[in-house]
Amino acid sequence: MRSPSSWLFAKEWRELTASRAWWVMLLVIGPLVGMSFIGAVTAYGELSGVNGAAAGVGEAFSPLVGIWAPTFSAGELAAAFLLPFVGIRLVSGDRHSGALKIEMQHPLSSFARVSIKGVVLLAGWLIATMPAVIGVMLWASYGGSIYVPELVTVIAGHVLNGCLTIALAATAAALTEHPATAAIVTLTVTVGTWLINFAAAVNGGWWERAAAYTPTAMVAEFQRGLWRADVTLVAACLILAGMALAAIWLRLGVTVRRRVQETGALVIALSLAIAAASIVTASADTSESRRNSFSTNEEAALRTIPGDLRIEAHFAPEDPRRSDLELRAFRKLRRALPSVQIEYVSATSTGLFEQTADRYGEISYELNGRRLVSRNTTAEGVLESVMELGGVSSPPDNGEIFRGHPLAARPRGAAAVFYVAWPLIIAAMAFYVQGRT
Amino acid sequence: MHVVIRVAELTKHYGSIRALDRVSFEVRHGEVLGLIGPNGSGKTTLFECIGGVLPFETGHIQKEEDLFYLPDAIAPWPAQSVRWALDFVAGYFSAPSGLRDTIVKALSLEALLDKRIGHLSKGQRKRALLAIGLLTSRPIVLADEPFDGLDLRQTREVAGALRSFARDGRTLVLSIHQINDAERVCDRFVLLSGGTIRGEGTLEELTKLATDRLRTSGTPGTSGTPGTSGTPGTPGTPGTLGTLEEAFLALT
Numbered sequence: 001m002r003s004p005s006s007w008l009f010a011k012e013w014r015e016l017t018a019s020r021a022w023w024v025m026l027l028v029i030g031p032l033v034g035m036s037f038i039g040a041v042t043a044y045g046e047l048s049g050v051n052g053a054a055a056g057v058g059e060a061f062s063p064l065v066g067i068w069a070p071t072f073s074a075g076e077l078a079a080a081f082l083l084p085f086v087g088i089r090l091v092s093g094d095r096h097s098g099a100l101k102i103e104m105q106h107p108l109s110s111f112a113r114v115s116i117k118g119v120v121l122l123a124g125w126l127i128a129t130m131p132a133v134i135g136v137m138l139w140a141s142y143g144g145s146i147y148v149p150e151l152v153t154v155i156a157g158h159v160l161n162g163c164l165t166i167a168l169a170a171t172a173a174a175l176t177e178h179p180a181t182a183a184i185v186t187l188t189v190t191v192g193t194w195l196i197n198f199a200a201a202v203n204g205g206w207w208e209r210a211a212a213y214t215p216t217a218m219v220a221e222f223q224r225g226l227w228r229a230d231v232t233l234v235a236a237c238l239i240l241a242g243m244a245l246a247a248i249w250l251r252l253g254v255t256v257r258r259r260v261q262e263t264g265a266l267v268i269a270l271s272l273a274i275a276a277a278s279i280v281t282a283s284a285d286t287s288e289s290r291r292n293s294f295s296t297n298e299e300a301a302l303r304t305i306p307g308d309l310r311i312e313a314h315f316a317p318e319d320p321r322r323s324d325l326e327l328r329a330f331r332k333l334r335r336a337l338p339s340v341q342i343e344y345v346s347a348t349s350t351g352l353f354e355q356t357a358d359r360y361g362e363i364s365y366e367l368n369g370r371r372l373v374s375r376n377t378t379a380e381g382v383l384e385s386v387m388e389l390g391g392v393s394s395p396p397d398n399g400e401i402f403r404g405h406p407l408a409a410r411p412r413g414a415a416a417v418f419y420v421a422w423p424l425i426i427a428a429m430a431f432y433v434q435g436r437t
Numbered sequence: 438m439h440v441v442i443r444v445a446e447l448t449k450h451y452g453s454i455r456a457l458d459r460v461s462f463e464v465r466h467g468e469v470l471g472l473i474g475p476n477g478s479g480k481t482t483l484f485e486c487i488g489g490v491l492p493f494e495t496g497h498i499q500k501e502e503d504l505f506y507l508p509d510a511i512a513p514w515p516a517q518s519v520r521w522a523l524d525f526v527a528g529y530f531s532a533p534s535g536l537r538d539t540i541v542k543a544l545s546l547e548a549l550l551d552k553r554i555g556h557l558s559k560g561q562r563k564r565a566l567l568a569i570g571l572l573t574s575r576p577i578v579l580a581d582e583p584f585d586g587l588d589l590r591q592t593r594e595v596a597g598a599l600r601s602f603a604r605d606g607r608t609l610v611l612s613i614h615q616i617n618d619a620e621r622v623c624d625r626f627v628l629l630s631g632g633t634i635r636g637e638g639t640l641e642e643l644t645k646l647a648t649d650r651l652r653t654s655g656t657p658g659t660s661g662t663p664g665t666s667g668t669p670g671t672p673g674t675p676g677t678l679g680t681l682e683e684a685f686l687a688l689t
Binding site for chain 2: 001002004007008010011014015018019094097098099101102103104105106252253254255258434
């Protein structure tokens with residue numbers, strides 16, 4: 001005898017496949033991913049010398065940067081603008097049709113019910129990921145290199161982003177009476193996270209810390225081949241809280257006051273969980289090029305430095321040197337020395353009128369009472385300063401240089417697959433499945 | 438017959454509007470109880486409170502057995518067929534095997550099984566919904582306006598089917614605004630008007646109550662009212678009331 005949960009799974013799956021919103025998303029995502037993939041392969045091939053002259057070597061020929069990031073980025077667009085509507089349709093549909101009043105009379109918990117919807121939506125999202133997987137297969141058929149750990153990391157970021165979107169859509173659908181209002185709420189939150197990113201770029205400080213956990217920033221970390229425990233844990237907290245909030249507001253027969261109290265308790269618990277998760281420093285650089293790390297010898301040398309290193313960088317948030325410093329040096333330093341404290345100091349957001357200030361552009365290093373000041377913003381410069389201050393000599397080169405994987409290939413057959421075969425297959429399946437139900 | 442639901446002093450507000458005002462009544466095992474009242478009298482609110490769909494401020498609801506509340510004016514899973522919906526409800530609520538076929542036959546749903554719920558007419562949908570309610574196999578079923586949208590023939594068929602389920606031990610509580618329909622199917626009645634209970638009992642008990650009340654108040658009774666079966670009254674001496682409609686009018 002089947003359990004009530006399995007009946008509910010089957011029902012949610014039927015409801016998803018009966019939803020036109022899901023089929024439209026599937027239909028659109030193929031050409032969208034195809035366009036990105038074809039553009040990426042073409043550019044990669046041109047840089048690799050498909051027309052006779054290679055443009056360069058190194059990171060430009062990493063499939064992580066050249067192929068996976070742009071191909072899966074198309075999926076992020078779908079996650080931001082298409083997936084929420086599929087989720088809202090599945091959650092709001094029951095409330096509007098009255099099915100919720102029937103289903104809620106079963107003793108199955110509201111959270112279990114919402115979770116089942118979430119799992120089914122995730123399955124639907126994984127199916128929508130198929131065009132990107134087809135892209136990987138096409139890339140392999142062209143003779144392209146695939147480094148599994150970095151590809152898995154990119155896919156994990158893509159799935160995590162889908163889960164965040166599903167949780168957001170479920171929450172919005174549960175909190176609002178009408179699907180249109182839920183759609184507005186979801187888009188408002190999405191645009192809100194962009195505003196946080198913008199504010200972070202202008203103001204730095206707490207905005208910058210908050211911006212690290214917006215879906216865009218989270219996905220960007222995964223697309224750089226960096227798995228960060230704090231980002232994953234914060235995302236997991238947000239997903240669980242979103243589903244719990246949806247469960248609270250989808251329950252029937254409960255007073256608004258009690259729901260508000262439960263929401264308050266959930267927000268407090270979420271804040272504490274995020275605060276705890278954000279101090280976790282574990283991370284793994286899964287990129288083949290180790291683009292998020294110093295060399296293993298350099299990391300080993302850095303770890304021998306005793307005491308807590310403190311760095312004060314006098315750069316305004318909008319100063320391009322600051323983002324260079326962060327991406328190319330400090331990011332690597334944080335992974336090697338998790339206890340390092342890095343603080344940016346500036347009086348303005350652009351730094352335009354601070355250039356004449358004495359300390360502007362200065363990077364001050366402090367370790368065990370000793371201090372060193374430098375203006376070098378390169379990874380090598382930062383490494384040299386830290387090692388000098390720590391009294392550690394630079395380790396020998398261990399030959400870990402990433403040479404890249406140039407591939408002078410054209411995206412053969414991709415246009416036919418993404419622009420013709422995919423839409424036709426999806427349209428045929430949609431007609432078949434919708435006709436059957 | 439023992440009491441399976443006891444509602445005591447139930448009060449519910451929508452903002453400043455008092456939808457239910459200290460409502461108290463009982464439901465007995467195996468009976469078909471009709472909750473009678475005009476539109477806006479609070480029937481649906483009362484059902485939703487008993488069914489656990491709506492919270493209420495004060496009062497108490499004691500349930501001795503599991504119940505299922507079947508709302509009015511819903512079209513669940515509109516893209517799915519009636520056959521699928523019945524299979525889903527039977528599986529989800531663990532209905533005993535064979536019950537689905539019995540209900541399909543009793544409510545004459547055979548011809549509708551492959552139709553989508555969203556494509557059904559109002560009457561067809563109502564019958565499909567009743568099947569869903571009865572399929573949950575809960576001992577008590579609260580059905581909101583089960584005859585709404587049904588024609589006379591369908592109403593008689595459905596009333597017969599409901600009575601047969603009650604004979605098999607199910608307790609049915611039906612919210613009905615058409616008094617003739619209620620009289621056809623119910624064993625006892627609860628009269629609700631303006632959110633308050635105006636009477637509870639069998640047809641005989643209610644007509645007696647109404648007659649007594651008219652006599653006590655000295656109201657001119659139902660003299661001259663069309664359909665009055667009692668003795669035409671003279672001013673100050675009310676006549677005897679014989680139908681639920683008359684009792685309802687006298688008590689509300």
